[in-house]
Amino acid sequence: MGSSSGQPEFDYLFKVLLIGDSGVGKSSLLLSFTSNTFDDLSPTIGVDFKVKYLTIGEKKLKLAIWDTAGQERFRTLTSSYYRGAQGIIMVYDVTRRDTFTNLSDIWAKEIDLYSTNQDCIKMLVGNKVDKESERAVTKKEGIDFAREYGCLFLECSAKTRVNVEQCFEELVLKILETPSLTAEGSSGGKKNIFKQNPAQTSSASSSYCCGS
Amino acid sequence: MSKKRRENETESGPVTPHVPVDRFGFLKQEHGNSPERFSKARSTSSTDHDREERKVRKWRKMIGVGGSDWKHYARRKPNVVKRRIRKGIPDCLRGLVWQLISGSRDLLLMNPGVYEQLVIYETSASELDIIRDISRTFPSHVFFQKRHGPGQRSLYNVLKAYSVYDRDVGYVQGMGFIAGLLLLYMSEEDAFWLLVALLKGAVHAPMEGLYHARLPLVQQYLFQLESLVRELIPKLGEHFTQEMINPSMYASQWFITVFSYSFPFPLALRIWDVFLSEGVKIVFKVGLALLRYCQDELVRLPFEKLIHALKNFPEDAMNPDTLLPLAYSIKKSVNEIMMESKGGKKNSSSSSLFYEAPLGYSIEDVRPNGGIKKFKSSVYSNCAKRPS
Numbered sequence: 299m300g301s302s303s304g305q306p307e308f309d310y311l312f313k314v315l316l317i318g319d320s321g322v323g324k325s326s327l328l329l330s331f332t333s334n335t336f337d338d339l340s341p342t343i344g345v346d347f348k349v350k351y352l353t354i355g356e357k358k359l360k361l362a363i364w365d366t367a368g369q370e371r372f373r374t375l376t377s378s379y380y381r382g383a384q385g386i387i388m389v390y391d392v393t394r395r396d397t398f399t400n401l402s403d404i405w406a407k408e409i410d411l412y413s414t415n416q417d418c419i420k421m422l423v424g425n426k427v428d429k430e431s432e433r434a435v436t437k438k439e440g441i442d443f444a445r446e447y448g449c450l451f452l453e454c455s456a457k458t459r460v461n462v463e464q465c466f467e468e469l470v471l472k473i474l475e476t477p478s479l480t481a482e483g484s485s486g487g488k489k490n491i492f493k494q495n496p497a498q499t500s501s502a503s504s505s506y507c508c509g510s
Numbered sequence: 511m512s513k514k515r516r517e518n519e520t521e522s523g524p525v526t527p528h529v530p531v532d533r534f535g536f537l538k539q540e541h542g543n544s545p546e547r548f549s550k551a552r553s554t555s556s557t558d559h560d561r562e563e564r565k566v567r568k569w570r571k572m573i574g575v576g577g578s579d580w581k582h583y584a585r586r587k588p589n590v591v592k593r594r595i596r597k598g599i600p601d602c603l604r605g606l607v608w609q610l611i612s613g614s615r616d617l618l619l620m621n622p623g624v625y626e627q628l629v630i631y632e633t634s635a636s637e638l639d640i641i642r643d644i645s646r647t648f649p650s651h652v653f654f655q656k657r658h659g660p661g662q663r664s665l666y667n668v669l670k671a672y673s674v675y676d677r678d679v680g681y682v683q684g685m686g687f688i689a690g691l692l693l694l695y696m697s698e699e700d701a702f703w704l705l706v707a708l709l710k711g712a713v714h715a716p717m718e719g720l721y722h723a724r725l726p727l728v729q730q731y732l733f734q735l736e737s738l739v740r741e742l743i744p745k746l747g748e749h750f751t752q753e754m755i756n757p758s759m760y761a762s763q764w765f766i767t768v769f770s771y772s773f774p775f776p777l778a779l780r781i782w783d784v785f786l787s788e789g790v791k792i793v794f795k796v797g798l799a800l801l802r803y804c805q806d807e808l809v810r811l812p813f814e815k816l817i818h819a820l821k822n823f824p825e826d827a828m829n830p831d832t833l834l835p836l837a838y839s840i841k842k843s844v845n846e847i848m849m850e851s852k853g854g855k856k857n858s859s860s861s862s863l864f865y866e867a868p869l870g871y872s873i874e875d876v877r878p879n880g881g882i883k884k885f886k887s888s889v890y891s892n893c894a895k896r897p898s
Contacts, residue, residue: 320639320642320643320683321642321643338645338646338649339646340646340647340649340687340771340772341643341646341683341684341686342683343683343684343762343763343766343767343771344758344759344762344763344766345758345759345762346821347759347814347817347818349814362814367683369639369682369683371682371683371721371723371725372683372725374723374724374725374729375725375728375758375762378758
C-alpha cells in the first residue's frame with residue numbers, strides 16, 4: 299500500500315483498454331477479474347479505471363485497466379484512452395450478433411484510428427457463454443475473426459468467471475513476449491506509460507478557447 | 511404527484527414487501543445511491559418534525575393551490591424563493607415545485623396530447639438501446655426493480671418519447687438516470703416535459719449539447735471545470751497536472767447525469783432543487799466544493815488512488831448540509847467562466863441561445879427566442895424528421 303517506497307512494487311506496468319458495444323459486459327468482466335464478483339452494473343458513463351496486480355512466472359505485473367462506455371455517442375470521450383495502451387480487449391456478447399458484426403464495422407476501425415502502439419496486442423473476447431442456449435455467434439466465427447485481424451481469442455463468462463482470468467493472462471503473456479511493449483512497460487519507464495494524459499488533445503481544448 | 515406513484519405500486523403489488531427500504535425507496539444495505547448513511551443526520555425528533563411542518567406550511571403558502579400563486583410570488587420575492595430552495599424543497603412538494611421552477615408545467619399545458627402521441631404512435635431508432643438500459647437504471651430502487659413493472663415501463667416510455675421528440679439527441683446513456691430521478695416525483699408526462707424543458711432550455715441554458723453527437727457541451731464543461739480547479743484550488747490543480755488527471759476521468763457523469771448517477775440520493779435531490787432553479791452553475795460549484803473539501807487528502811494520492819478517490823468521495827463530504835453551503839460560497843469565478851462560455855457558444859454553429867437567467871428570474875421573464883411558445887410547433891417538425 300505504501301505509495302512511494304524506493305523498491306518498485308512491480309516489474310512491469312501495462313495499460314489495458316476494454317472496448318465493445320454497450321451491454322456486452324465490459325464492466326462486468328473487469329469487476330469479475332478484479333474483485334471476483336458479479337453484479338448487475340449501471341451503464342458506464344465516460345470511462346472507469348481499475349488496477350490489478352498479477353504474478354506471471356517470476357514477474358510482478360501491474361495492470362492499469364481502462365473500462366469505456368460502449369454507446370456510440372461516448373466515443374468522443376473514450377477515443378483518447380487508446381493512446382499508449384499495450385493491450386486492447388474487444389468484447390462482444392455471444393448472444394447478440396450485432397455486437398459481433400460491430401467489431402469489424404466499428405471497433406477494429408477505432409483501434410486503427412486511435413491506437414498509438416504499432417505492436418499493441420489485441421484480444422477478442424466473447425462474453426456471456428453461460429447463456430449457451432441463446433448463443434448467436436459460434437465459436438468458429440470468433441476464431442475466424444481473430445485470425446483475420448491478428449487477435450488472441452477466448453470465450454468467457456463474467457458471471458460464472460469461466461476464462462475470465464485467462465483473458466487477461468493470455469493478453470499479458472503476449473505483451474511480455476513483445477520486446478517493444480515490455481520496454482515501455484518496465485518499471486524504469488513507468489511514468490510515461492501510466493500517466494498518459496488521454497483526453498483533451500490540443501485540438502480539442504483549443505476549440506473552446508476561441509470565444510473568450 | 512407522489513400520491514400517484516404510491517397508487518401505482520399497490521396496484522401491481524410491491525415486489526419484495528419484506529425488504530427494508532429507506533425513506534426514498536432504495537433497498538437498504540445497498541451502497542452507491544443509498545442515503546441510509548445520512549439517516550442519523552435526519553433522524554426525526556419532535557422538534558425536527560415541527561420545523562419540517564412549519565417549512566411545508568410556508569411553502570404551501572408560497573406556491574398556492576396547485577402552484578397558482580407561484581409565478582406571482584417568484585416575481586415579487588425572488589430572493590426569498592432562491593433562499594428557500596437552497597435550503598431544500600420539502601419532499602412532499604418537490605415534484606410540483608420542480609415543474610414550476612423548470613417551466614415544464616407551462617410546456618405541458620401548452621401541448622395537450624403530444625406526449626401520448628409520442629408514446630403510442632411513434633417509433634424510435636433507440637428503442638433497443640433504451641430497453642437494454644432500463645433494468646440497469648436505479649436497480650436498487652423498489653419502483654424500478656421489478657422487470658416490466660410500472661417503474662420500468664414509465665422509464666421506457668419517457669425515454670422513448672424523448673428520443674422521438676428530439677431525434678438529434680435520441681437516447682444517450684445517462685439520460686435514464688435523469689428521467690428515473692424525475693419519475694420518483696412526478697408522472698410520466700410531467701417527467702417528459704421536464705426533460706424537454708431542461709434539454710431545450712425553457713428557463714436556463716439548454717442541456718441538449720451534453721447529449722449531441724461528439725458531446726460538445728460535455729467537452730466544454732470539462733474544459734471549464736479544469737480551468738476552475740486550477741484557479742480556485744491551485745494546489746490540487748497542480749497535483750492533477752503532475753499526476754495527469756483530467757476531468758474526463760471523473761467528472762463526465764457529474765454533468766451528463768447532474769449527479770444522479772452515483773451520488774447519495776439525498777444529496778442528488780438537494781442539488782437538483784438548486785439546479786432547476788439556478789442552472790448548471792451549481793453543478794460546477796458542487797464539483798468544486800467536493801474537490802476543495804477533500805483536497806488535503808487528494809493532494810497526497812498518486813494517480814490510481816486519486817482516480818478511485820475522485821469516484822468515491824467520503825460520506826462526510828457528501829452530506830448535503832455540509833457540501834451545499836460550501837458550494838454556495840463559491841461565487842465569482844464560476845459566474846465569470848459561465849459568462850465566457852456564452853461568448854464561446856455564439857461562435858459555434860448551434861442555433862440554441864446560450865443564456866443564463868439573471869438572479870431572481872421568473873419563468874415569464876426569461877425566455878429564449880420568444881419563450882416557451884417555441885416548443886409548441888417544434889414537436890411535430892421533430893417527429894417528421896427522419897432518424898439520423
